[in-house]
Amino acid sequence: MRVAAIDCGTNSIRLLIADISDGRLTEVSRRMEIVRLGEGVDRTGRLSDAALARTKKALLAYASEIADSHVESIRMCATSASRDASNAQEFRDMVRGVLGVDPEVITGDEEARLSFTGAVAGLSAQPPYLIVDIGGGSTEFVTGDAGVDHAISVDIGCVRMTERHLHADPPATAEIEAATRDIMDAVDRALAAVPGRSASTLVGLAGTVTTVTALALDLPEYDADRIHHAKVSYDAVAKVTGELLDMTLEQRRALPVMHPGRADVIGAGALILRIVMERSGRPFLIASEHDILDGIAYSQA
Incomplete structure (x- = not known):
């Protein structure tokens, strides 16, 4: 079909x-x-x-x-x-x-189910999973083994955090600190609602995660096959995040793996990812090119 x-x-x-x-x-x-x-x-x-x-x-x-x-x-x-x-x-x-x-x-529960289905299909990693989908307006946290056990959506996303906090080019220290406080509060609230700290594997979804992964791997161009299921350490994510927040918009646009429409919001997205890893205590993440979109496709079979 x-x-x-x-x-x-x-x-x-x-x-x-x-x-x-x-x-x-x-x-x-x-x-x-x-x-x-x-x-x-x-x-x-x-x-x-x-x-x-x-x-x-x-x-x-x-x-x-x-x-x-x-x-x-x-x-x-x-x-x-x-x-x-x-x-x-x-x-x-x-x-x-x-x-x-x-x-x-769709409801938050349906969004969680579709994201989980897409993310774990074909994944060879130790469950239970913490699936984190960083979007433009919100970030979803989903935990489960063979299916969804817990899920929550919080209103931190790369576009929302950029518009709310990161206005200078490059972002000022005070702006980054304000964004960090905002993101940390939301992430801690999410991790209190879902048992993310006890998950064995953190799986990151969506364009922020795949772009940060491409940068951490130092790819000469965006390569979905090399990014999919790549394992990236917290230290590598923290390094990329710091570099992105230090760059001007023009410098971010010049990165060979950067989609031009993502360059202005990638700093906030990377900051969300770094804080998720930090607050959940995850030493590494697995990046996935498959996510809610794949779940939507599977749901029609």
Whole structure:
């Protein structure tokens, strides 16, 4: 069965077209566009016209590829930004007009289940797992062995923390300290709600984690195959985080593994990752290129 999965978050919108057979996923196509749908939502409470236009442009391209691929089923899930916005109905109407299906604004429990399914498929590591998905507006913490046991979402994400705290270029010491306090409070609250400190393996998901991993591995270009299931130490993450926060935006954009749409928020994302590892006591993480998007695909089989 050929399916299309779309994950629309605060920062990016992603497409996976895959064949699902006998519980196995075979990737046909994987796409990602930075549309910054949640730009300014923390401040204004609404999705901007420009952000909706960027998202519609990406969806139109995805809809064309889906049609050409003869997909049998489409599922689109929308997370943080579309939950928070006062004009969320405008977003839903736009999606239905382009794709012919409604975006599902999924619950935290469903988001956790889909992320867990995508992250652990094909993973050879010691359970129980602490799955951490760092998004643009929020970060999800999920623990479990064969399935989800506990989950919580907290409102720290790379876009939200950048807009709230990191305004100078490069960020000022006082701004980094304020962001650190904000992130630390949220991470400690999350780890009190889920038994993350007792997990055997930390698995990191999404673009912040994979970009930091690429930098830690000193890759000459972004290479998803080398990043997927790479093991990265806390010391390496801390080093990369410090370097990113010391750089100007122009310097971050010049890094060969950096997506240009991620350069302005990667410092905050890396800071979240470093603090998660620090507060959970994890000496290393396993990076995963597979996440909620893969879970959305599996859910249609």
